[in-house]
Amino acid sequence: MALQFLRRWWKIIALVLLLIFPWLFRAPYYHVLGFNILLYALMATSWNIMGGYTGYKSLGHAAFFGFGAYLAAIAANQLGWNPLISAPVLAIVVAIVAMVLGWVMLRTSGSAFVIATIAMLLIFRLTALNLRGITKGAPGLSQPLPPWTPEFSRMPFFYYALVWLIIALWVSAYIRRSRFGLGLVAIRDDEGKAEMVGVNTTLYKVLAFGVSAYFVGLGGGIWSYHASHISPIFAFDIIIGVDMILMTMIGGLGTLWGPVLGAFLLVPTAQYLLFKFGASSFYLVINGLLMILVILFLPKGILPSIEEWLEGRKAPRAAHQGAMSMAEMHGLTDSSLSSDKEGK
């Protein structure tokens, strides 16, 4: 009964909890933590559209994160655009650039694709470091602080990220249920076969890559305003992309809610470890350890493992039914088989 209630209303409950969270925990620290969780949930959801649904695992999505961050910062400085308004628009530029690059990179697959995306990230980072006229090079770029008063602190960022996470989840769910999404899963399963039965695999992959870059670029834009100072080393950090992957894999690769669950588990863990052991990179060791544990014991992630366990309990029956009707088709309806049939 309680389980059924939860199954029905959990999304609403979670949303209400998130809405009141900043008012329950008033310290700015919690607002930053909450913002980070939502930001990563947004980006992992986005990465999952390419890495999970389509099966092309990009290790270089931080390139789109940094690109979005720099675009928003430059627009804020030069044109006076507020990043909260400009980021969703500028992310379209990120998506278009991603599609052009993707069109080239997606001619490769498997490990070659992964290497290509890492190379892309490094090129972006080098460009940001060296285009001093625009990016101010290694010292980085500052931009105007948010106009609202300090007592609101980080709250607007929290709600802003929440809105975009909901939109990203809606897009992700929509894609999954569309013909486009079916094509993406077909590509993940057997790309050659998909192409052979009429799926325009190049178009599908490039579009998926664009969508998955869009929300990451947007996340970068929000982050840059939140951080107010950005530099190439942090904006184009490969760890950002790796974290998206890790979250998605822990929660469940290719599932709608997996990336969100992963972000809600991993971001607080990382923050806690940072808090506990200072600003060392110790949390990376834990992340690596988690990755190994997940691959060993939950290779499909938390959500699919639960689903599989539930499915496994009803599988034998379906197999039996299958055998029965094949027998029927071949006219093998002797008494031993048909008597069995009545008893399910």
Add this chain to the structure above:
Amino acid sequence: MTTSLLRTENFSRRFGGIQAVQECNISVPEGSITGLIGPNGSGKTTLFNLITGVYSPDEGDAYFYDRPITNLSPSQICHQGLSRTFQITRLFWEMNVLENMIVPVRQVGFRALLGPNMFRHEIDRAMDLLERVGLTHLKDERASKLSFGQQKLLEFAAILMAEPTMVLLDEPAGGVNPTMIRFIMDLIRELNQKGVTFLVVEHNMGVVMELCNNVIVLDQGTKIAEGTPDEVQANPAVLDAYLGN
């Protein structure tokens, strides 16, 4: 005189030191069930791969309805109405049976792309086909859980969802029990009567002789004989190719 639906002109393809297909000219009459036979390594599957755009030929062209299809991508060729099955069954293993049926449905434009993944009328058509091959009750089952024969039937049924005018079958009877072979043959004949042309690679000579009304024999990547099953069987060049001389 029937017109040819599919023809190849001087098709050639080399893999390293092996000339897999060499100046191969074949022509498949519209409305026929044409058999494509030949000893192992004679280039039958390579020819399929060249026609369907998996490989591009070093030389030569393929024509479907007299339109060149040589430079089209496999998906474009499929959209022209030419579908195929594989020697080793290929399905979307993580998907269920119904989804496997829906993927090949032809779709055009962004609106179709962003529509729901399956429309009611598509599901109805898929269910009709599944019923024809006896898989209705398995529609929600994952493709990887089907038996070998069921997978083969599903692959065949799924490509029919694209409403092809011509189907290339790579060993439809390979590794299938005699009852099922009968069933598949009946299905091919039934579809043929509805106007679908077939090009069938098959090692089971009994099936070829009974099913096909036209047989093409390949050896070392090139056509060595063509005719009715009886003519081909009596052709000394064919016997040489199979038995060696």
